Amino acid sequence: MKEQLARNIHNYRKEKGMTQEELAQAVGVSFQAVSKWENAQSLPDIALLPQLARTLETGIDRLFGYASFDRSVTIYEQEYRNSGYYWGTEPNSACYEVLKRIPPVRPLKLLDVGCGEGKDAVFFARNGYHVTAFDVADAGIEKTKRLAEQARVHVEVFKADILDHRLDEHFDIVFSSGVLHYIRPELRSEIFENYKAFTNAGGLHVLNVFVEKPFIAPPPEDEPYAYSWHSGELARHYHDWLLADSSEIVFDCMSSGIPHRHAMSKLIAQKPDSSS
Known part of the structure; x- marks a missing residue:
């Protein structure tokens, strides 16, 4: 928790263009106190949290890595x-790649990042994985729970924003489909390093992200919190892992009721096993 809070105070302060001294003045502490917060050496006093959140224009939940908004972010x-x-x-077809490459012949922990309405998370749970999932949409979380209940499986699902949440437990598999375009460019390296650090040796990441192509028109959906990705960008975060797949596809889509196309980079990467 301390490390999560430290990262978020730092990130929100930088996003507002504030120095540690300016944040310290705004909440009535020394700049050394802010430095200790951001280095995870100490925690803010609980009485300071409301003022700290107001100054950083966020919520206390978001400072701790959990999503709670009045506005919709998706x-x-x-x-x-x-x-x-x-x-x-x-x-998603990528789910079968997970089954093929790391079948659940032993207990395996899987994280679904941005699970939406839960179709992939529940599929994994039905096939024997121990599944944890998160999403920013309340309605999606409720549907994930409902779908899991109907399938008589358990999915540990909670609400969090991909921008704020960081892992603090290890997983064997990290899976994400159609979500990574919500990550701001300046946070990508930190987020993927966190995901990689909390993946067990020999573990697998199966991810995809929409990429911009000059020959494909922008999608009809107005996504105010989406950020552009480029070909090869996702794979560069995994230069030190074994890349089993880093291909691109172009496909037709009707998600908005308007025919359009997407270009997508796919990635299957395995963490080196130092014992082998």
């Missing part, structure tokens, strides 16, 4: 409130 929050499943309930 255009799909409203879509997920409908009775049907916006993305359906069939698992």
